[in-house]
Amino acid sequence: MASNRDWNATKFPAWFEHNIPKRYPLPRKNDEDLLQMVEDIEEVRDLMSLRSYYQAAGKRQEELDELWVSEPLHAAKASFGANWGYYYGKNEIQRWYVDEYTARKKEQLKVWSEKNGTAYDEANLGAGCMAMFPMSTSLVRISADGQSAKGMWYSIGQQTEYQEDGTAQGQWQYNKVCADFIKENGKFKIYHIVCANDQNYAAGTDYSAPTYIDPKDDMMAVEFGTPTIPMNVHDNTYNWADNYPPMPEPYETLTPENSYGPEGHPMLKGGC
Amino acid sequence: MSSIEQRVERFEDRREIKNIMGKYVTSCLLCREDTLVDTLFAGRDDISVGFNNGYYVGREAVKGYFAAVCEATAKKSKVLQEIFPDQLGKLSDEELYGVGPFKAEPLNSFYMQEAEDLQTAKAIWMVEGSITDITEKGPITSWVWSYYAADFIKEDGQMKLWHVLHVEETNCPNGTDWAMPKNDYPELPEFASLKDVKLPEPNQPADVWERFSASRGAAKTPRLPEPYTTFAETFSYGV
Numbered sequence: 001m002a003s004n005r006d007w008n009a010t011k012f013p014a015w016f017e018h019n020i021p022k023r024y025p026l027p028r029k030n031d032e033d034l035l036q037m038v039e040d041i042e043e044v045r046d047l048m049s050l051r052s053y054y055q056a057a058g059k060r061q062e063e064l065d066e067l068w069v070s071e072p073l074h075a076a077k078a079s080f081g082a083n084w085g086y087y088y089g090k091n092e093i094q095r096w097y098v099d100e101y102t103a104r105k106k107e108q109l110k111v112w113s114e115k116n117g118t119a120y121d122e123a124n125l126g127a128g129c130m131a132m133f134p135m136s137t138s139l140v141r142i143s144a145d146g147q148s149a150k151g152m153w154y155s156i157g158q159q160t161e162y163q164e165d166g167t168a169q170g171q172w173q174y175n176k177v178c179a180d181f182i183k184e185n186g187k188f189k190i191y192h193i194v195c196a197n198d199q200n201y202a203a204g205t206d207y208s209a210p211t212y213i214d215p216k217d218d219m220m221a222v223e224f225g226t227p228t229i230p231m232n233v234h235d236n237t238y239n240w241a242d243n244y245p246p247m248p249e250p251y252e253t254l255t256p257e258n259s260y261g262p263e264g265h266p267m268l269k270g271g272c
Numbered sequence: 273m274s275s276i277e278q279r280v281e282r283f284e285d286r287r288e289i290k291n292i293m294g295k296y297v298t299s300c301l302l303c304r305e306d307t308l309v310d311t312l313f314a315g316r317d318d319i320s321v322g323f324n325n326g327y328y329v330g331r332e333a334v335k336g337y338f339a340a341v342c343e344a345t346a347k348k349s350k351v352l353q354e355i356f357p358d359q360l361g362k363l364s365d366e367e368l369y370g371v372g373p374f375k376a377e378p379l380n381s382f383y384m385q386e387a388e389d390l391q392t393a394k395a396i397w398m399v400e401g402s403i404t405d406i407t408e409k410g411p412i413t414s415w416v417w418s419y420y421a422a423d424f425i426k427e428d429g430q431m432k433l434w435h436v437l438h439v440e441e442t443n444c445p446n447g448t449d450w451a452m453p454k455n456d457y458p459e460l461p462e463f464a465s466l467k468d469v470k471l472p473e474p475n476q477p478a479d480v481w482e483r484f485s486a487s488r489g490a491a492k493t494p495r496l497p498e499p500y501t502t503f504a505e506t507f508s509y510g511v
Contacts, residue, residue: 031276032276035276035279035280035283038283039279039283042283042286045382046383046384049381049382049383050383050496052380052381052398053381053383053396053398053493053496056398056491056492056493057491057492057493058490058491115487116487123490124489124490125490126490126491127488127489127490127491128485128486128487128488129491130417130441130442130451130484130491131491132398132400132417132441133381133398134378134380134381134398134399134400135380135381135398136378136380136381155380156400157400158400158417158450160450160451160484162486163486166486167451167452167486168451168452168484168485168486169449169451170449170450170451202449203415203448203449203450203451204447204448204449204452
């Protein structure tokens, strides 16, 4: 049946209005500035693609060293967020994203070496595991001052982990990935990232069935460990879409409040 | 520091490379692999396509491989016509061609490097593919996680494919865990004639890429493109 509702007069909730594309003037005027903006957008896309290959190869230390900010003021405020909170500061990110991960991989490698009858060799770190997070649907904004960028991607990815019984277990992960980038020595670096998981489930199972996963049974929640700022960053309970992190909008300059860091989260804005 | 003209050329090359590989996977989706060499590859003879089990090297071998893929598609469509006479019985061979196989390979995580001399480029993609094949066990759809990587070379000012590498991490029926792949479907008598449908072996067989298994060693990706000046100083995605 056709609706009699006057859609033009209908006031939509703020989260919906937020998603209506607006017309913005291009932030710069001359050809060289426009070309620079085009190159900047491609540089940011390359950066996030490169990150996905580093993830696939288990090169987390290289990712942090080469692709993330390193200037002390930036490093102190860098953050890695997921549904369950933020790791804040590069030292904290290192602790969880690299050190805890590497320790887990070493434990897995001990079991893998025993099961496969080979000597323990850290050249095999990541054996029996696989991770692929293809980055698609990119939406990138360069700030009007040209010094920072914001981007959003969607990734239908998978993580496969070696198990103690000598098998491996695959897991689908549907992630919305948003990030802030800032220039250091003329090159964009990752400053804040939020990997918001919408859905995850074991490969070979029916993904329409488990609409609620208790965090204690959620491999991703368990793996996220104890973040610096534990909080509900993105709620995927019952596939609930809470529009965080939101699409990047055109902006003048990067501030804590408009960032994908914890300072920019609606629950903490200005109060972190 | 590059001139504005060089920077624009670099951007146009980048766009062209994305478009070429978009056309490549779309042609595969449409079962038109037989058009790839003439439309997207360079005119030279040293082109190649590589897979997990080796390389087809040289124009004749590459064309022969793609022709065999299309010949197999025609046979698969024909079998389906026999099984579904009401739906497909009246179609001519040309109309029937392509019924059955379905190869969805969305290209993601695009990353490339173009040579300083702007004459060649290298790029890589990550793919979460879903491939339906018609086999002696009937139609089977599989999750195919894979990487595409390619070298490009300029001909008459346009980027063209030179070497393509497509390696699969997994190839397992949907609904199963790729970490414990199994294909327990029984052979079906109405599809039995497809048992003999085989593609030619690569003319340069090699263990290019080991698919994932719990016993496989360290995780890796194909070598990523690195900055370079001329192709002579970098590696090839061909042999």
